[in-house]
Amino acid sequence: MNKTVKVVLGVAALGFAASTASAATLDDVKAKGFVQCGVNTALAGFSAPDDKGDWKGLDVDLCRAVAAAVFGDATKVKFTPTNAKERFTALQSGEIDLLSRNTTWTLSRDTSLGFNFAGVNYYDGQGFMINAKKLPGVNSALQLSGASVCVQSGTTTELNLADYFKANNLEYNPVVFEKLEEVNAAYDAGRCDAYTTDQSGLYSIRLTLAAPDDHIVLPEIISKEPLGPAVRQGDDQWFDIVKWSLYAMVLAEEYGITQANVDEMKNSPNPDIKRILGTEADSKLGTDLGLSNDWVVNIIKAVGNYGESFERNVGQGSPLKIARGLNALWTKGGLQYAMPIR
């Protein structure tokens, strides 16, 4: 994102965040009957239209999960496609209730832009892809000295690239394009040795190459991009609902609650599961959030647990076939760790 825009937005946010963020979002949402959710205009696996024009993706699933938690009906959600520039204004101005748009959690966004990040639904990071046939034997980004690197202009990606090569004392040659299709075409035509963007993006770009198997994604991650849903500061109840909707999906995976078995699981004697699904006698966990006690059941019925959503949208069940990696549960060597529901 452009620096000046950031500053302007920041200044504007200081003045306006206070005035716009005081209303109780949950009441507003209930009154209008749907959750207005900001998503990416188009990002494979995260938010993209299917053949019928319905939104599909990991970020989209989170919006549906929140709608399911609030209304018990995952269809009570409306999507606002936002681009990188207008996403923050849309949230600040109250145009959307929730921003679920592969937004990196950073300090400045948390503070000066006036947001709260409700968790991380995808741990991403900037990586490199190279043509293994063209550069045989290269298996680390540190071997890319003197390489030409294709990159999209005007993104933090470009800055991270410069930082990384400078820090490692490597020479490189940036080949910069404005539009994603141009970068893809240039890389596919062999105009540059390497392609850099977020790793999740590299996998979807690989699908569009002439010979995908010739290309490998290098292991180095040169930036941390924890992507998560954001809400306006100053409305703790709404913040909690979004945060715990995400946690509920992750916990459900941890306890083996799936879209298919959620109804059976309601009879489970396991006290953890009983608490999560709200079947414990005189459970108040859901109502304390301002929701019904079967809120998790509704979420899981609508979108499945985190693992199901992941595999369906970006994992093995999708053409992208991204490995769980950092996004595996903490019990399986990943970073997805949800706080207990109790």
Place this chain on the structure above:
Amino acid sequence: MEHDVSYVRTEMVNAQAAPASERGVVKWLRENLVATPMDAILTIISIALLVYFLPSALRWLFIDAQWSGSDRSFCATVAQGGAQPDGWSGACWAFVKAKYEQFLFGRYTISERWRVVLVGAMFVALFVPLLIPRAPYKLANAFLLFVVLPIVSFFLLVGGYFGLPRVETQLWGGLMVTLVLSFVAIAVSLPLGILLALGRRSDMPVIKMFSVIFIETVRGVPLVTVLFMASVMLPLFLPAGVTFDKFLRALIGVALFAAAYMAEVVRGGLQAIPKGQYEGADSLGLSYWQKTGLIVLPQALKLVIPGIVNTFIGIFKDTSLVYIIGMFDLLGIIRQNFADATWATAQTPMTGLIFAGFVFWVFCFGMSRYSIYMERRLDTGYRR
């Protein structure tokens, strides 16, 4: 011997065909392709280029193209995880086929799409007779098209009245957005542009100043900037909960822009009218509006038809800029669908962009041909 004057023929010689080199294909070829050595060289180069590019383009577009399929595997080679033989390359029309409804209507509620089709049909029914000079009732026709249709379309497309469910503009997209935006912009910009052009040439200082300031400000700022400001900055200055419809923002922005450009085109025509015409009208005792409407504008507008159509075509293509504010016109929705992993292949983007280009070309070419026809028809006074 009655006919002793032997050199006078009594019967006509039968007309002979023109020499082979002066008729038919041969003449055409000679005159157009190989008239001079330079022409011959250019012809050879052109033919060589066609022979080089055309077969592979046709192969890619039609012969090797994939016409049907349900996902990316139909348009990807085995190495790419699909079903096509390695080395295959062809247009993926299956992608366009699977998505064409989205390209037409965006995310407009599926059960309500008949409303868009109805508006489209009414538009064609009213627009086509207006284009045909011989068709009767021009005035009533124009009134229906420019006053009644927009109102009816508003209720039909937006809904929320008369038991029609509301379809937010957020869901609009595709060709429908392109056409609605450009129709409104074109229909608003011509009258507004004429008024601004007249205002700029007016003797009344306030009107003149207003026109000059409006035209120069709007022309001086890029449309992208205005759209960006309207979508990113404007909401911050409005009270909480008050939001302007994005589509409305785009509509107003594009229409005002087009009007400013149109004003300058029309002013060019006004300046080309000789002073004698104004004075002649004055001496006949015509009022300002009679003079303008009967004498000046008919001549001025005829002169600037190419400029006006040029602006129309510009507006039509400028509508793609609404992607800046998160709306999707035809090009926008096609590009958006490149992100659908189900269809991500090496061929998809090229196919989609060619399709978008073709649709835009059909509309722009149509406008251009019609303007040429109109120019010829109105070219009654003098040829230049």
